[in-house]
Structure formats: C-alpha cells, structure tokens
Amino acid sequence: MYEVRKRLEISAAHFLELNYPSKCSELHGHNWIIDVYLRGTELDENGMLMDFTHIKKAVTDKFDHKVINDVVDFNPTAENLARHICELLGPACFRVDVCESENNSASYIREES
Numbered sequence: 290m291y292e293v294r295k296r297l298e299i300s301a302a303h304f305l306e307l308n309y310p311s312k313c314s315e316l317h318g319h320n321w322i323i324d325v326y327l328r329g330t331e332l333d334e335n336g337m338l339m340d341f342t343h344i345k346k347a348v349t350d351k352f353d354h355k356v357i358n359d360v361v362d363f364n365p366t367a368e369n370l371a372r373h374i375c376e377l378l379g380p381a382c383f384r385v386d387v388c389e390s391e392n393n394s395a396s397y398i399r400e401e402s
C-alpha cells in the first residue's frame with residue numbers, strides 16, 4: 290500500500306449561509322492550508338499514485354484567489370470543502386484536511402466501502 294500527502298495553500302474568500310447571526314456570514318478571506326491524502330496499491334506507469342503537480346493544479350485552479358461561493362453550489366464550510374476536494378481528486382483520495390486558521394480545521398475521511 291502506498292500513501293501520499295500533499296499540502297497546498299490557497300488564498301480565497303467566502304461567506305457562510307447560517308441560520309444564526311455570525312460574522313462568518315460576511316465576505317472574508319482565509320489562507321487555507323489543505324492537506325490531501327491518497328492511497329493505493331497500484332502505481333501508474335510513472336511510478337506515482339498521482340503527480341503532486343496535478344493535485345496542486347486541480348485544487349488551486351478551482352479555488353485560489355476566487356470567491357469560493359462563486360465556484361461551488363454548496364455552503365463553503367471547511368467540512369463541505371474537505372468533502373468536495375476529496376471527491377474532486379477521485380477514488381485514490383481518502384482524506385482531506387482543510388485548515389482555515391491555526392485553530393480551526395475540519396477533515397473529511399472517506400468511509401471504507
């Protein structure tokens with residue numbers, strides 16, 4: 290079994306639609322630190338699970354320097370972003386950690402099927 294972790298940083302803005310008053314409902318930005326984890330028993334013909342550059346491109350092309358609400362159709366909480374990025378990267382990705390700040394992070398971990 291092989292496992293790969295890639296850390297990415299994206300600068301982007303978002304606002305949250307919440308059913309309680311919160312400053313997070315106002316447009317604001319974060320420098321998100323995103324850790325993605327991939328796992329697999331087979332490598333491709335290049336000897337990789339997935340090229341680190343391809344992982345970075347898939348995430349940064351979609352989110353870096355964007356208003357995240359404009360590019361997704363869900364409420365962009367850290368939890369929802371983690372799940373979305375995991376699905377974006379395909380079946381080899383089994384975990385994504387989305388860190389909005391040093392003290393606030395959320396993870397999505399794909400259940401074994």
Ligand SMILES: [Zn+2]
Nearest residue numbers: 303313319389
């Ligand atoms: Zn936020």
